[in-house]
Amino acid sequence: xxxxxxxxxxxxxxxxxxxxxxxxxxxxxxxxxxxxxxxxxxxxxxxxxxxxxxxxxxxxxxxxxxxxxxxxxxxxxxxxxxxxxxxxxxxxxxxxxxxxxxxxxxxxxxxxxxxxxxxxxxxxxxxxxxxxxxxxxxxxxxxxxxxxxxxxxxxxxxxxxxxxxxxxxxxxxxxxxxxxxxxxxxxxxxxxxxxxxxxxxxxxxxxxxxxxxxxxxxxxxxxxxxxxxxxxxxxxxxxxxxxxxxxxxxxxxxxxxx
Amino acid sequence: xxxxxxxxxxxxxxxxxxxxxxxxxxxxxxxxxxxxxxxxxxxxxxxxxxxxxxxxxxxxxxxxxxxxxxxxxxxxxxxxxxxxxxxxxxxxxxxxxxxxxxxxxxxxxxxxxxxxxxxxxxxxxxxxxxxxxxxxxxxxxxxxxxxxxxxxxxxxxxxxxxxxxxxxxxxxxxxxxxxxxxxxxxxxxxxxxxxxxxxxxxxxxxxxxxxxxxxxxxxxxxxxxxxxxxxxxxxxxxxxxxxxxxxxxxxxxxxxxxxxxxxxxxxxxx
Numbered sequence: 456x457x458x459x460x461x462x463x464x465x466x467x468x469x470x471x472x473x474x475x476x477x478x479x480x481x482x483x484x485x486x487x488x489x490x491x492x493x494x495x496x497x498x499x500x501x502x503x504x505x506x507x508x509x510x511x512x513x514x515x516x517x518x519x520x521x522x523x524x525x526x527x528x529x530x531x532x533x534x535x536x537x538x539x540x541x542x543x544x545x546x547x548x549x550x551x552x553x554x555x556x557x558x559x560x561x562x563x564x565x566x567x568x569x570x571x572x573x574x575x576x577x578x579x580x581x582x583x584x585x586x587x588x589x590x591x592x593x594x595x596x597x598x599x600x601x602x603x604x605x606x607x608x609x610x611x612x613x614x615x616x617x618x619x620x621x622x623x624x625x626x627x628x629x630x631x632x633x634x635x636x637x638x639x640x641x642x643x644x645x646x647x648x649x650x651x652x653x654x655x656x657x658x659x660x661x662x663x664x665x666x667x668x669x670x671x672x673x674x675x676x677x678x679x680x681x682x683x684x685x686x687x688x689x690x691x692x693x694x695x696x697x698x699x700x701x702x703x704x705x706x707x708x709x710x711x712x713x
Numbered sequence: 714x715x716x717x718x719x720x721x722x723x724x725x726x727x728x729x730x731x732x733x734x735x736x737x738x739x740x741x742x743x744x745x746x747x748x749x750x751x752x753x754x755x756x757x758x759x760x761x762x763x764x765x766x767x768x769x770x771x772x773x774x775x776x777x778x779x780x781x782x783x784x785x786x787x788x789x790x791x792x793x794x795x796x797x798x799x800x801x802x803x804x805x806x807x808x809x810x811x812x813x814x815x816x817x818x819x820x821x822x823x824x825x826x827x828x829x830x831x832x833x834x835x836x837x838x839x840x841x842x843x844x845x846x847x848x849x850x851x852x853x854x855x856x857x858x859x860x861x862x863x864x865x866x867x868x869x870x871x872x873x874x875x876x877x878x879x880x881x882x883x884x885x886x887x888x889x890x891x892x893x894x895x896x897x898x899x900x901x902x903x904x905x906x907x908x909x910x911x912x913x914x915x916x917x918x919x920x921x922x923x924x925x926x927x928x929x930x931x932x933x934x935x936x937x938x939x940x941x942x943x944x945x946x947x948x949x950x951x952x953x954x955x956x957x958x959x960x961x962x963x964x965x966x967x968x969x970x971x972x973x974x975x976x977x978x979x980x981x982x983x
Contacts, residue, residue, distance in 0.1 A: 517857045547859035557854035560846075571858035574761075624858065 459651055462676050463658075468495040469528075470628055470660045471516060476525035478511055485511050487684030489525070493628070493660050498650070500663045500675030502695075504706065507681045509664040510554070513630040516662070517551050518542050530627060547575050550621025550659075554633040556613040558605035564616055565601050568592070572623050591619040594656065595649060611642035618649065622657060629653060629661040635670045647673040668707070680706065749941050753871055756864045763869050770873030774835050778881060781830055786885035789826055790818060790892025798900065807901060811911035814893040819916055823886030824924050825972060828931035831878050832964035836939040839870055840960030843943025844953035852944070867944060871936035878932030879925055886924070923979035930975065931968050938964040 471493040478486040485508035493499050503509050514520040516527060518534060527534040532545055559567050568588045572579065579587070592598045595615040605613060614634060621629065634650060635643040647670050653659055663674055671678060672692050679689040682702050688695050696707060794814050801807050843866060846852050855862035894908050903911075939960040946956035 514853075519853055519857060543859050543861075546857050549857070551854070551857040553850045553854055555849060557850040559851055559854075560849075570855075571860055574860040575858075577761075620854075621858070 459673060459676075460655060462496055462498065462654060464497045464676060465495040469493065470495050470530055471662070472526075472528040473512075473516075474526045476512070476515065476527065477523045478508065478515060478520065479523055484684055486515075486522075489681075489684070489686060491679065491686060493662055495660050496654070496658065498654055498661045498663060498674050498676045500665060500671040500678045501681055502666060502668075502671055502678055502706070503681035504666065508684060509681055510632050512681070513551070513632060513662055513664055517546065517549060517630060547571075547624050548626055549628040549630060550618075550624065550626035552614070552618050552621055552629065552631045552634060554636055556605075556617035558608075558613055558616055558620070560605055562605075563601075564592075564597075564603050564605070564608075567605070567616065568620050568623050571620065575624060587623055591622045594622060594652070595619045611638055611645065614638070614646055615649065618653065622653065625657065626659060629657075629659045631661060631663045631665075633665055633667075634663060635665065635667045640669075643667065643670060644673070646670075650674045682706070745945070746941065749944075750937060752863060753868060753937065756861070756868045757872065761864075763865055766865060766869040767872050770869050771877050774831070774870075774873050775877040775881060778831065778834055778877075779884075781834065782827060782881050782885050783888050785826060785830060786823070786888035787892040789822060790814065790889030790894075791896055792892075793817065793822070793889075794893040794896040798896075808911075810897055810901075811893070811903070811908050812915045815890065815912040816915055816920070818889045818893070819886050819924055820920050821972075821976075823889060824882045824927040824931060825968070826889075827878060827882040827885045827928065828935065828968045829965060831874065831881065831932070832935050832961055832968060835874060836935045836960040836964045837957040839874075839936065839939030840943040840946075841953055841957040843867075843870075843940060844946035844956035847944065847946050848949050848952060863944075867940040870940055871933060874936030874939075875929060875932040878935065879928035882924065882928035882931075917983075919979060919982050923975065926979070927972065927975050930971050934967050934971065935964045938967065 469492040471491070473489055473491040476486050476489040476491075477484070489512065491499075491512075501509050501512065511520060515522050516529065516534075529545060530548055532541065534542075537545060558564075559570065562570065565588055568591060569584055572584060572587055588601070589598065592601060595618055597612060597615050597619070600608060600612060600616065605616070608616065618631075618634075629650075631650065634646050638646065650661065650663065651674055654661060661674075663670070665671055675692060677689065678692055678695040679686045680695060680703050681687075687700060688698055688703050695703065698704060794810060797810060797813055798807060801809060801813070843852075846866070852862045852866070855865065890912055894903075894905065897903050897908055898905075942956040942960040942963070946952040948955070
């Protein structure tokens with residue numbers, strides 16, 4: 456178990472505020488009025504069973520899915536009122552690490568990392584681009600993979616490169632979708648350590664979607680449990696864990712038995 | 714005990730309901746297609762332009778299709794000449810063979826064969842590639858990193874097919890004429906110069922223009938259909954296969970319809 460360093464959290468500055476968020480798919484309500492705040496410098500872990508809408512939540516935050524109702528305020532901008540250009544600019548300030556890494560198969564690691572950089576910062580010189588690529592690769596500990604294709608990387612390496620690709624734009628907010636899914640325990644610990652390092656080094660605020668309790672405990676400053684489309688309990692790991700709510704207890708019991 | 718049926722289930726059995734639902738979905742699909750095409754023109758007209766990716770796609774579509782276009786074009790020219798010979802020889806008109814094959818190949822066969830091969834090879838590959846990028850969230854990853862996946866993936870591919878298919882069609886026409894020449898030279902002993910003179914004699918400016926116009930429209934259609942199917946694919950790996958299949962079937966169907974329409978239009982200018 457890794458020990459998490461104390462984070463510098465500003466509880467007066469919410470970088471994400473969500474109020475009454477609702478989303479349904481073909482009549483099936485997934486999010487039923489979600490309220491949430493992410494504070495500056497904080498790692499917030501969203502726990503919940505599969506299919507409870509955890510991934511939908513961060514896709515709504517990043518503007519990939521439009522909500523049916525509710526208000527999402529991201530870095531002071533209300534998502535309902537931003538146009539396409541503003542949304543694009545806003546997206547350069549957030550990083551999204553996908554569950555399956557979503558690396559571009561046809562490009563080398565270098566091209567994967569350069570792709571968002573050259574399209575968002577057009578005035579950079581070749582040497583500045585190279586330095587940025589090398590810096591993020593060093594941050595995730597994969598300098599040697601620079602010329603490899605995604606198909607040549609292991610699951611853990613792919614996750615790291617996926618995180619590096621988001622870090623290259625120096626995001627203020629990181630959204631991790633199941634960062635440890637499908638990885639062995641040792642690689643999981645390495646990824647958890649990396650998430651904490653990113654928080655310290657890049658001063659990011661993060662939402663970490665997971666149902667891995669070890670990941671939650673090792674990376675989270677605060678937990679929120681999503682049950683039946685709403686956040687049932689929020690607080691530190693111990694506060695959430697020691698609840699009297701039967702549904703929350705059942706979620707923890709099931710995870711420990713597993 | 715009787716159970717009361719919900720209202721929506723009753724509605725399904727109403728006469729005409731299925732037809733109305735089908736018609737609505739057809740109109741919705743048309744709306745989506747027009748929106749997609751409209752978005753393409755919007756993205757193409759405004760910077761930034763992805764010139765390097767367009768060149769790469771032109772190479773993928775054009776150079777990588779050369780072998781199959783060469784083989785098919787040559788065989789079509791050869792076989793068409795061989796099969797036309799008996800009918801013409803009955804009237805002692807085998808000297809008209811070069812004119813006949815040039816009109817057939819340049820006006821109709823070259824653009825059509827190229828379009829069918831491109832629909833099968835290029836259309837399916839675009840559909841499958843974009844489809845797999847969609848289901849593995851690579852397109853979403855581009856979107857959330859503040860880049861424009863539509864411009865990078867769709868606009869570049871459609872421009873590449875629109876530029877490359879006409880060039881391939883011209884090339885296919887030339888190779889098919891060579892196939893015809895091999896047969897004519899073997900049987901009549903006609904020289905290459907005489908054959909070429911006879912080939913270009915009956916062709917007018919309208920023939921080249923119509924052939925070029927057709928190929929441009931075919932290229933645009935193949936690229937657009939492949940991208941539309943791939944970009945909007947869903948349902949995991951099954952969706953990727955379906956996107957590739959639909960890209961080929963729809964593109965071929967549209968190519969034949971466009972052929973009929975363009976032939977009619979250019980018929981008025983002859």
